[in-house]
Amino acid sequence: MRRGSAPGTGSLDLGPSLTHLRAVRRATREARRLLVATGMLGCFATAANAVELDWRKLGDETAELLANVLRIDTTNPPGGEIAAANALARKLTAEGIAAEVIESAPGRGSLYARLPGRGGARPVILLSHLDVVPADARSWRVPPFAGAREGGFVYGRGALDCKGIGAVDLMAMIAIKRSGEPLDRDLILLATADEETGGKAGAGWLVQHRPDVVGNAEYCINEGDHIHQLPSGRKVVQLGIGEKTPCWVKLVAHGEAGHGSTPPAMTAVTRLVRALNKIRRYRTPVRVVRPVEAYFAALARFEKEPLASRLAHLGTALDDPIFLAEFARNPRQNALIRNTITPTVLEGSPKTNVIPAEASAHLDCRLLPGEKPAEFLDQLRDVIGDDSISIETLLSFPASSSDPDSGLTAAIRHMAGRELGGAPVVPSVTPGFTDSHYFREHGVESYGFVPFILAEDEEKTVHGTNERVSVENLRGGVRRLVTVLRALPSGHQQ
Structure with a gap:
């Protein structure tokens, strides 16, 4: 029956019987019990309250946040990451997300935040690091710690490795919070100290001294590989499943x-x-x-x-x-x-x-x-x-690798089909090393996936001169990462 039509109601008694009302209430209670048992009640409740996200605004916020953090010199050594960790913590706190800055040593700060999900599956970690390698300002077209924005790019040491990734991770968490639709699992954010010199004062320290921040996480998404744009314009999603x-x-x-x-x-x-x-x-x-x-x-x-x-x-x-x-x-x-x-x-x-x-x-x-x-x-x-x-x-330290056919890789393939025209997802070995090995040793399937589309000339700026990331990549990166997180299998799918 089409909405608004009620043929022949003039001669009907529309008052329900008491027996009928009791039956409806019993059915409603039973339906609610089943929804709670299967974890689906939250889906209906949050879907009704969901807010449509403004990706352009989120991208602009990400660029502004990144520029501010790039202005904090965290060259390692000595690191001094605590100032950057505090800056990110303030952004999360303003959004109503509890954040903790953890010091492994004086001035060596790592950021930890957790956005609760519906509890249907084990948590997923978004991992980045706050320290950067040295930059020789004499060879840069802009000062490496000025957070300059020119020609649609944000310039600075760490724009790609790895503060830009951390800014996208943080804004993806904020986007999910603003949407009013939580994930099926907790979302953990870690932006750590000391990765560039081995991670002993950062991720390694956290895993050993604060294992609660990792808990029973199932997946970790870290730096390591990205969406590669070939000279022909075709895109390939390179997924780091192992490292040298x-x-x-x-x-x-x-x-x-x-x-x-x-x-x-x-x-x-x-x-x-x-x-x-x-x-x-x-x-x-x-x-x-x-x-x-x-x-x-x-x-x-x-x-x-x-x-x-x-x-x-x-x-x-x-x-x-x-x-x-x-x-x-x-x-x-x-x-x-x-x-x-x-x-x-x-x-x-x-x-x-x-x-x-x-x-x-x-x-x-x-x-x-x-x-x-x-x-x-x-x-x-x-x-x-x-x-x-x-x-x-x-x-x-020993080599490590993760399952190339996990639920996370399936979620990335879903994103590639939806956002990248069906670009192939290709497992790869990363020539460098990251903090992923600490989490693999802890039993967390960890992957190198940066949601940026990079051509070779942009890739070369990592640890090089004029390191930069486009605002379009920041905007698209947040959207692509949220798509991956929402495509992760729920508890009843595993």
Whole structure:
């Protein structure tokens, strides 16, 4: 019957009988009991109270929040992240979301907030970090800690890694709060200290000393990979399910100290330079691990022959030295097929005319999944071939990975179908490392997924000059992240 029509009601007795009313009440009580038991009552109640979100306004708020946090210099070392954590906490408090700033050491602050859901499933964590790597202002077009907005971009150290991600995470939480429609699960927000130097004063400290902030979380969404825009304009959602293992080491060479005007045949510095030159000439073996093989096989569909066939069978194709040389010219591709060794920090004499008794170099080594650090260090000693040079391990932990076919990956595929025209979701290995390993060790399935669409020129600004993120990415990032969170399976679907 159409709304408003009531044919023939003039001759009817519309007063219900007492028996009928009792039956209706019993049915209503039973229906309510079933809805509570299945967790569906909240769906109907919140759907009725849901508020339509203004994504453009949310994006502008995100850009403003990010610019403010970029103006807080959290270069690590020393970090000093507590000021940034407090700034984010104030934003949450203004929205009626309780936030806690947790200090692992004086000035080393991490932000923790929890938005309650309906309790139908285990919580999901949105993870970012507040510390940043150093920036040399002389090579930037704008000051790296000014939070400048130009040409539709927000510039600053940390715009992509990782304050921009933290701002999107926070605004996604606020968006869900404003919508009046809670998730089926609690939403946990963590913006931590110290990720750039290993996380021991940040995520590592929280997992050990405040395990309540992690609780029984099922999933964690962290930095690590993103939506890659190919030169053709096609998009590929790169989902980080694993990471290379860091093996940071320090080489120390010794020699006779003296005056620079009368050098001996071999000094600590020349001994170290000789070792570094051997490392420079050394080519680590090529090894294609399964997630990397699957990643390039998925990308093959976007390429023309003969490249398509080579990517589809990468392990075999790399046996061709010509193709290997061409493939490895791309630094990211090269890092995905072999262990890498990068000299970064050099230390010697503090004065030009003094020959030091000791010289050292830090090596940033990244190992493929499955590699054993002890065996790698044995290989490194063989390459150097000088027993007088000591090798000290600065940072190392086991490789970790997550299920490529979980409920979270299904939610990301749903988002890609809805927001990105069905772009493929491709599991990948991240060349760098993140705090995800702390949460995987705690039993939380953790993934590298940044909801930004980035072309190669934007990707290169991470840890580089003129780091920036577009306001459009901030706006779209909040929307895409909320879509993923709402697509997570509910408790009765698992």
